[in-house]
Amino acid sequence: MIKRYLLAPGPTPVPPEVLLAMARPMIHHRAPEFDKLFAEVRDGLKWLFQTQSDVLMLASSGTGGMEGAVSNFLSPGDKALTVNGGKFGERWGKLCKAFGAQVTELKVEWGRAVDPQAVSDALKKDPAIKAVYVQASETSTGVAHDVQALAKIVKAHGETILVVDAITALGVFDIKTDEWGIDVVVTGSQKALMLPPGLAFVSVSEKAWQLADKAKNTSFYFNFKRERDNQQKNQTAYTPAVSLIIGLQEVLKMLKAEGLSAVFNRQANLAKAMREGMQAAGLALFPKESPSDALTAISAPEGVDGQAIYKNLRTQYGITAAGGQDHLKGKIFRLSHMGYMDRFDVIVAMAATEMVIKGLGHPIKLGSGVAKAQEILMAK
Ligand SMILES: *Cc1c(COP(=O)(O)O)cnc(C)c1O
Numbered sequence: 001m002i003k004r005y006l007l008a009p010g011p012t013p014v015p016p017e018v019l020l021a022m023a024r025p026m027i028h029h030r031a032p033e034f035d036k037l038f039a040e041v042r043d044g045l046k047w048l049f050q051t052q053s054d055v056l057m058l059a060s061s062g063t064g065g066m067e068g069a070v071s072n073f074l075s076p077g078d079k080a081l082t083v084n085g086g087k088f089g090e091r092w093g094k095l096c097k098a099f100g101a102q103v104t105e106l107k108v109e110w111g112r113a114v115d116p117q118a119v120s121d122a123l124k125k126d127p128a129i130k131a132v133y134v135q136a137s138e139t140s141t142g143v144a145h146d147v148q149a150l151a152k153i154v155k156a157h158g159e160t161i162l163v164v165d166a167i168t169a170l171g172v173f174d175i176k177t178d179e180w181g182i183d184v185v186v187t188g189s190q191k192a193l194m195l196p197p198g199l200a201f202v203s204v205s206e207k208a209w210q211l212a213d214k215a216k217n218t219s220f221y222f223n224f225k226r227e228r229d230n231q232q233k234n235q236t237a238y239t240p241a242v243s244l245i246i247g248l249q250e251v252l253k254m255l256k257a258e259g260l261s262a263v264f265n266r267q268a269n270l271a272k273a274m275r276e277g278m279q280a281a282g283l284a285l286f287p288k289e290s291p292s293d294a295l296t297a298i299s300a301p302e303g304v305d306g307q308a309i310y311k312n313l314r315t316q317y318g319i320t321a322a323g324g325q326d327h328l329k330g331k332i333f334r335l336s337h338m339g340y341m342d343r344f345d346v347i348v349a350m351a352a353t354e355m356v357i358k359g360l361g362h363p364i365k366l367g368s369g370v371a372k373a374q375e376i377l378m379a380k
Contacts, residue, residue: 002318007349009139009168009295009322011190011197012339014247018194021250022243029240038234041245044252048260049170049185049203051177056227058200059241062167062188065200067095068222069163069184073131073208075216076100081122082133083114087140087325088165092133099218104129110141110328111297113290116149123157130211131161136169139191140325142297142334143287144169151180161208167191168294171255172267172338183208189244192267192294194251194339199244204228267293270337270346273376277350281369283357286332294338297324298353300331301362309333309356316359317352343377 006013027033045055058064070092074080080101082092085108096103106122108114114134123129132154136147147164154162161183166175170185171192177185183205189195204212204224212224223237230237255263271293275285278298286297300306306324310333313319324332335349350369358364 005319005345005348007335007337007345008320009191009334009336009338010188012192012194012336013341014194014196015251015254015340017254018247018250022196022247024246027242029236029242034242035234037245037249038231038236038240041248041252042231042234044249044256045201048252048255049177049201050175050179051185051203051205053178053203053205054228054231055201055203056224056231057236057240057245058202058222058227059198059238060200060222061197062165062186062191062200063091064222065186065188065202066091066165068200068219068224069186069202070095070099070101070133071219071222072212072217072224073161073163073184073215074099074101075214076218077102078131078215079104079126079129080131080133081106081119081126081129083108083119083135083145085112085114085141085143085145086110086135086138088135088138088167092165096133111143111286111288113143113145114150116146116153119150120153123153123160127158129160131163133163134165136164136166136175137172137292137294139168139292139295140328141287142285142292142295144173144290144292146290147175147182148180151182154183155181159207159211161205161211168292168338171263172292172294173264177203178205181205189248192338193248194254195244195247198241199248266342267338269376270341270343271296273343273346273373274335274337274349276376277346277369277373278353280372281350281354281357281364283353283369286328295334295336297332297334300333301357304357304360304362306330306333308360309353312356312359313352316356319349319352321349346373346377
């Protein structure tokens with residue numbers, strides 16, 4: 001027998017109480033029970049997103065929310081600025097192009113965070129840019145971008161909106177949607193929100209709705225205005241993912257019981273233990289700055305194949321991690337600590353990483369990273 005651990009940056013483990021809630025008999029989405037459930041989760045999402053605006057729920061993976069955040073605000077020919085510091089930043093560019101936008105791509109070296117000044121300069125250079133697209137946490141590199149600083153810049157730039165993919169950020173670290181003035185925040189169910197894949201969530205500010213009013217909106221299913229009008233009546237335009245929404249009700253209860261700042265502290269502490277543990281074991285972190293608290297990207301030691309590390313974690317020790325993408329394939333491996341995670345998940349990841357790397361013939365002192373992680377987790 002081999003016991004399995006899901007430590008990949010999505011999907012992430014689902015708590016047993018959430019799994020049980022989702023096993024309840026199906027209810028009809030036009031029945032009063034759904035109305036009550038939906039009203040409760042809509043409220044809870046506003047709390048989680050730290051916004052007074054509606055948070056739309058869509059039956060799709062996170063990318064569906066991203067797609068809607070392009071198609072509802074940009075008309076063909078409109079100008080967009082996308083920050084590309086990794087795989088998901090690249091996706092913003094592809095999506096904008098797919099909907100006919102004129103895209104200026106701000107390339108950021110993978111492993112680095114965008115310099116807010118560069119966004120400010122790009123906006124000054126081209127005042128016609130209608131929307132800026134960025135990740136709060138770029139999962140492919142493990143880097144967090146400073147969306148608070150970006151919000152300040154975009155806010156000062158007339159009608160331009162800031163759209164943030166917070167799929168591995170919301171519920172991990174603080175994102176003050178209204179206070180910072182982020183117009184659109186997108187997340188998905190299967191990362192920090194401890195649910196199976198299948199739901200996307202999007203908050204939309206008043207300023208963004210004004211832009212949506214002017215946009216052509218070429219998409220049918222991801223029609224935010226239609227969804228808003230339905231969801232304000234506790235309905236959805238099409239059949240919702242009812243079981244996932246029942247699971248979400250449970251997740252929101254758990255998060256509320258813990259409290260937002262306690263959640264962020266727990267996540268930050270786990271991230272710190274993972275990062276410092278890896279470094280104490282002699283491994284280097286891939287991010288050159290601003291590491292995300294959602295996951296840790298670690299550079300494979302010289303002469304060791306990063307793909308072998310992540311594969312051996314699975315085959316030898318039952319741990320699902322992730323490798324690197326594109327030019328980072330073989331160069332890095334990634335371990336998640338977001339969502340339903342606690343201290344011993346970090347210890348498991350740390351111990352197994354040491355064992356795998358030693359097993360691959362690289363000198364590493366067993367227990368060195370574990371000891372460091374233990375110190376941090378005890379000091380909490
Ligand atoms: C996972 C992820 C996505 C894509 O979400 P899907 O649910 O796979 O569509 C987008 N952005 C970031 C930052 C992610 O981590």
